Amino acid sequence: MKSRLYIPLILVALSCAILAVALWVGTSGGDSSSGTSSDVLENIATRTSIRAYTSEPVDEETVTALLKAGMAAPTAMNTQPWFFYVVRDRELMKSLAEVLPYAKMAADAAVLIVPCGDRERFLTGEGMTYWVQDVSAATENILLAAHAMGLGAVWTGVYPVRDRIADVSRILEMDENHVPLCVIPIGWPADNPEPKDKWDPDKVIYR
Template structure:
């Protein structure tokens, strides 16, 4: 009897491990699908973006990797329609958006010297996290650049009354999508080398 019970317990352990592995595989596939289906959305409905969704996206942004964990970012979430119109300029999609998240670098938190430039990489990683979170929430979003274009940096800084140490890197327009473009397949094996430049996989 003890032997049978032991075998049953062992079998249950295998089944539990197998089920756990299946759940983890499913979670991985969901994450990969979210990356592969993300695409730029420039047309939005009039439905507002909820405060909880905005916070979820901001939390995702702050979960990004950052050099020496300096977290040299500051985010400005803009929902006011007049302010969105002021930010838009030639970028009409920002005017339509339910929210614009302006991803900025805080130069007081950036690394010293030449390493200061890492703030752009850190804020870029945060931006991609926000875009992926928006897609996961069923929202549409598009990354519009500011830095290093001086005129755009000046326009956004003026509209948001940013202090000198806060540099806007980009404006992410976000809303409920009014269009469903197909995500582009950007996989190109010729853009990949293995071990040395120009070497293909063996």
């Protein structure tokens, strides 16, 4: 008789355990595959350049998550030819905004990330400039991660304009082996511009 009473209790306990696991997987991100492909595509399609930010700070944990996303990018022969400068000093941010014609918003951002190539890890010969592709891939990862986290960000170009490279290197007192590719101002969006639909089937060539 007692065993019959235990059966419903066991079933209830199992049901609760299954429900708890399901909730954990759905809400905690414990399963790396919990995000769907449609979520990824939606994030890519809705990302846009954000140039105005609120005064709310971006914490270190968030910045670290962005940097991890950047360093997850593919690289030629796994050279990982990059360094990333994180800039919070307000005077440095203002100085960068003054010398970079398309980065005026850098003065008001919560933080800047400056992805750089590392000459010591460049490939030799014809592959030397592959670092540009590698660091560009890292930059796009950072932009997509920022958007996914509700942040606003914009890619402002530095490389290959020599004056901009020299100015950014001087202001940030960069290592002589580091070449700034771009400056990424990041903050919580103060506006919400509509993303541009750039799909154009006429630019696809099939063979």
